[in-house]
Amino acid sequence: MWKPDRDDARPLYVQIADYLEQRIAYGDFPPGSVLPSERKLAVQLQVNRSTIIAAFGELRAMGIVESHVGRGTRVSMMKWGAAPRHTPNWSRYAEGGQFLPNLPFMRRIREALAERPGLIDMASGELAGDLAPTEEIATLLKEHDYTAYLGYDNPQGSLPLRQAVAEYLLRHRGIRTTESSILITSGSQQSLYLITQCLLSPGEAVAIEDPSYCYSLPLFQSAGLRLFRLPVDEGGVNPEDILELYRKHRIKAVFLNPNYQNPTGAVLSDERRKRVLELAGELGLPIIEDDPFSLTSYGDMPPSPLKSIDQAGTVLYIGSFSKIAASGLRVGWMVAPHAIVERLADARQQMDFGLSILPQLVAGQFLRSEHFAPHLDRLRTSLQFKRDLLIEAMDKELRGLVEFEAPSGGLHLWCRLLPEVPEGKLLEESIAAGTVFVPGSVYGSDKGYARFTFARPKEEDIAPGVACFARALRSLI
Amino acid sequence: MWKPDRDDARPLYVQIADYLEQRIAYGDFPPGSVLPSERKLAVQLQVNRSTIIAAFGELRAMGIVESHVGRGTRVSMMKWGAAPRHTPNWSRYAEGGQFLPNLPFMRRIREALAERPGLIDMASGELAGDLAPTEEIATLLKEHDYTAYLGYDNPQGSLPLRQAVAEYLLRHRGIRTTESSILITSGSQQSLYLITQCLLSPGEAVAIEDPSYCYSLPLFQSAGLRLFRLPVDEGGVNPEDILELYRKHRIKAVFLNPNYQNPTGAVLSDERRKRVLELAGELGLPIIEDDPFSLTSYGDMPPSPLKSIDQAGTVLYIGSFSKIAASGLRVGWMVAPHAIVERLADARQQMDFGLSILPQLVAGQFLRSEHFAPHLDRLRTSLQFKRDLLIEAMDKELRGLVEFEAPSGGLHLWCRLLPEVPEGKLLEESIAAGTVFVPGSVYGSDKGYARFTFARPKEEDIAPGVACFARALRSLI
Numbered sequence: 034m035w036k037p038d039r040d041d042a043r044p045l046y047v048q049i050a051d052y053l054e055q056r057i058a059y060g061d062f063p064p065g066s067v068l069p070s071e072r073k074l075a076v077q078l079q080v081n082r083s084t085i086i087a088a089f090g091e092l093r094a095m096g097i098v099e100s101h102v103g104r105g106t107r108v109s110m111m112k113w114g115a116a117p118r119h120t121p122n123w124s125r126y127a128e129g130g131q132f133l134p135n136l137p138f139m140r141r142i143r144e145a146l147a148e149r150p151g152l153i154d155m156a157s158g159e160l161a162g163d164l165a166p167t168e169e170i171a172t173l174l175k176e177h178d179y180t181a182y183l184g185y186d187n188p189q190g191s192l193p194l195r196q197a198v199a200e201y202l203l204r205h206r207g208i209r210t211t212e213s214s215i216l217i218t219s220g221s222q223q224s225l226y227l228i229t230q231c232l233l234s235p236g237e238a239v240a241i242e243d244p245s246y247c248y249s250l251p252l253f254q255s256a257g258l259r260l261f262r263l264p265v266d267e268g269g270v271n272p273e274d275i276l277e278l279y280r281k282h283r284i285k286a287v288f289l290n291p292n293y294q295n296p297t298g299a300v301l302s303d304e305r306r307k308r309v310l311e312l313a314g315e316l317g318l319p320i321i322e323d324d325p326f327s328l329t330s331y332g333d334m335p336p337s338p339l340k341s342i343d344q345a346g347t348v349l350y351i352g353s354f355s356k357i358a359a360s361g362l363r364v365g366w367m368v369a370p371h372a373i374v375e376r377l378a379d380a381r382q383q384m385d386f387g388l389s390i391l392p393q394l395v396a397g398q399f400l401r402s403e404h405f406a407p408h409l410d411r412l413r414t415s416l417q418f419k420r421d422l423l424i425e426a427m428d429k430e431l432r433g434l435v436e437f438e439a440p441s442g443g444l445h446l447w448c449r450l451l452p453e454v455p456e457g458k459l460l461e462e463s464i465a466a467g468t469v470f471v472p473g474s475v476y477g478s479d480k481g482y483a484r485f486t487f488a489r490p491k492e493e494d495i496a497p498g499v500a501c502f503a504r505a506l507r508s509l510i
Numbered sequence: 511m512w513k514p515d516r517d518d519a520r521p522l523y524v525q526i527a528d529y530l531e532q533r534i535a536y537g538d539f540p541p542g543s544v545l546p547s548e549r550k551l552a553v554q555l556q557v558n559r560s561t562i563i564a565a566f567g568e569l570r571a572m573g574i575v576e577s578h579v580g581r582g583t584r585v586s587m588m589k590w591g592a593a594p595r596h597t598p599n600w601s602r603y604a605e606g607g608q609f610l611p612n613l614p615f616m617r618r619i620r621e622a623l624a625e626r627p628g629l630i631d632m633a634s635g636e637l638a639g640d641l642a643p644t645e646e647i648a649t650l651l652k653e654h655d656y657t658a659y660l661g662y663d664n665p666q667g668s669l670p671l672r673q674a675v676a677e678y679l680l681r682h683r684g685i686r687t688t689e690s691s692i693l694i695t696s697g698s699q700q701s702l703y704l705i706t707q708c709l710l711s712p713g714e715a716v717a718i719e720d721p722s723y724c725y726s727l728p729l730f731q732s733a734g735l736r737l738f739r740l741p742v743d744e745g746g747v748n749p750e751d752i753l754e755l756y757r758k759h760r761i762k763a764v765f766l767n768p769n770y771q772n773p774t775g776a777v778l779s780d781e782r783r784k785r786v787l788e789l790a791g792e793l794g795l796p797i798i799e800d801d802p803f804s805l806t807s808y809g810d811m812p813p814s815p816l817k818s819i820d821q822a823g824t825v826l827y828i829g830s831f832s833k834i835a836a837s838g839l840r841v842g843w844m845v846a847p848h849a850i851v852e853r854l855a856d857a858r859q860q861m862d863f864g865l866s867i868l869p870q871l872v873a874g875q876f877l878r879s880e881h882f883a884p885h886l887d888r889l890r891t892s893l894q895f896k897r898d899l900l901i902e903a904m905d906k907e908l909r910g911l912v913e914f915e916a917p918s919g920g921l922h923l924w925c926r927l928l929p930e931v932p933e934g935k936l937l938e939e940s941i942a943a944g945t946v947f948v949p950g951s952v953y954g955s956d957k958g959y960a961r962f963t964f965a966r967p968k969e970e971d972i973a974p975g976v977a978c979f980a981r982a983l984r985s986l987i
Binding site (some may be wrong): 034035055056058059060061062063064066108121122123124126127129130135141143147153157159160162165166167169170171174175178179180183184185186187188208210211213215218219220222223226230231232233234235237250252254255257313314316317319341344345346347348359360361362363364368370371372373375376377380382383384385386387388389390391392395405410419 | 533598645686710836837838852863
């Protein structure tokens, strides 16, 4: 992002006025649109607010913008051309469509992270850069020949990658499948998007875990689905709750994350797994099994996925590279019956024409390479170490203020906050103190919870991050 | 795709029965689902239909499938486990959702291409493999260092790529913009998808060209939009038609492909460009300008895009790598006002969490490299040569049967077919004769048109492809 140059002879406010004038002239802020607030620009450009006020004054003097108390600073309608022009009311268009915006807390967190490079990130559900197999992938890129691969590919995804994923699923997850049952997606996110958009109809009921990552995704509401809750305890969801929701609401699908559930870290017990599949078979009810975290297990491998013991063919299985290797590769997969794979592959052609071929080739090579097993070992050891760092810091800084169960896999720690404090304020105070976390309500939970990601911050930032959070929390008690 | 092994000692039908049994056991064809037809399997596996009949007989004898006249061959419900299980009715789920399937002709073409490797492809709207900068990109992959780039990235797309695209747009398309107004997308397809899903609401009216690529995309209907037509002649659309549609239907947006329009090849005249922008400014009406083909121009560069002379900020500009470099990279871009870029980037996070970082880095490097300009020169020369090959073959094989205007850019030739023949039959006869084209109705045109892509087939396949088509057409006269 552009910043004013402090070595430039021109005053900062003149540089900023020039920069804004350029963006206005290029149509980035069309006539009639509102400029970002003085406060926001001051943070973004790292200058005092008075500098922004002076820059706006310059633009106003040139007739480029107009300011009205309480309505912000707008680009003038009259500046461009002799006759007044009517720019489309872009902000109305931005509010249109069927697609709901991301939750305000999620947008606030992203905005804060973009604006403040030093902020300690315990919110983003991803691995730190040094946990990704960066060197290994750079090596694969150097070693392999990438010629003759650049046209449109199979709508289900590249064949070598689907074959590698089928081998991976057999070896690491006990799932027997073939490349023809696999759809390659842009991570689990796109698998969920395709399922909610293409297999379920507006008004239909589905069951999701409570709390659940799915609440943080407006895509369920965007698809017009009615959501019903399956409370999660330390053994996962209770299968009888599924039966009850089916009887009451004719739910059409159940979304489950059985291993190291996001956000609670719960593992669905063996007994409940059997019963879930039995019920799904009796009711003819699809189970959408999201399994991003299993290979992060710190100790023994977690229970096998539902899909591996699914005799009635009720399970759609979703996996991805994001939490075990690199989220930025955007490689995920779905295992589903033929009719479903065909339908989703067809629909996806209209949305984005499939995934880029490069990351598919690299991901397939990585899965089959000698780098994969050592990478997983290193990842598991590091995650366990970082989890312990987080717990240690919590014990030191927040004793008596939080409660949690130590997870045995995954990237997150789910905490109950004992003092009653308003979530929004707590997030703002934390940002001011130097760290971000995710407020529990994002996951649809009762108030008084928070999710901390120990995978994302650097090791040396975990204790300071917790200290920042503790300061924020104590300031509100 | 799996094929029986003719060197294997086991008879072909046994190998096929084993293969199908495995796919059934893995849940690819769950209990109750219908297997592909004998005819289809015979084509896919390249065996006689009698071999498939024998394989189905094997499976029936084992109780794995059941056949009923007129209802096809189904996987038995009773085979798996002692008690009957209820598999979800997956085919009902596959018919669910708001998202319409691709058009039957498009699916038929894709299916035929997948089944018959020797088919001459004059249907797919993409470059032949040897026109893509494959060597150049392989070189970039070898030369550059790809470490430290693997986390989630900016929701608008990678900054170096957006900067490279901004430079590219200024140099090659006369568009002045900054990286903050650019959204990186998975090709033009995703730009259109985001616009129809996120900026327009169900029931709203939009204007599209007639004929138009947009008719081939059920995404407009999936979004619940009402489509109104702007007839295209050799100078493009008539601006006064836009005014009339606005008055009658309050259209909310106009989708235009001003340079080498797909499928007609028409170029919007200078005079009409000015009038389109004047009207859009008067009405406050957004113009969605799709510009995939401009750099394929065989002679002089085509007129500058609407966006480059858009003073009122009415134009959303869409471009991509697909038709000028490599469709399989899946890299496109949109230039739009700030509010729109922010909104679409936010929505896209929920759909797929953005594009993979690897193709973004490579695309940015390629745009800035010394390889780009020579690649474009080679591309233009080759496309013109292939266009001439197609026209020569048409003149030889189809004299008096087709009419067309030679395009001065783009990948396609749009033909009027003089004899009246049914489109579906013509396509099937062509497939049988050895080539595919796209029937004109896919683009919403009147009957009696066809689109031939000269960019996709190899040079030496163009004349034989036309000969196949001519045979098919003559067989129906």
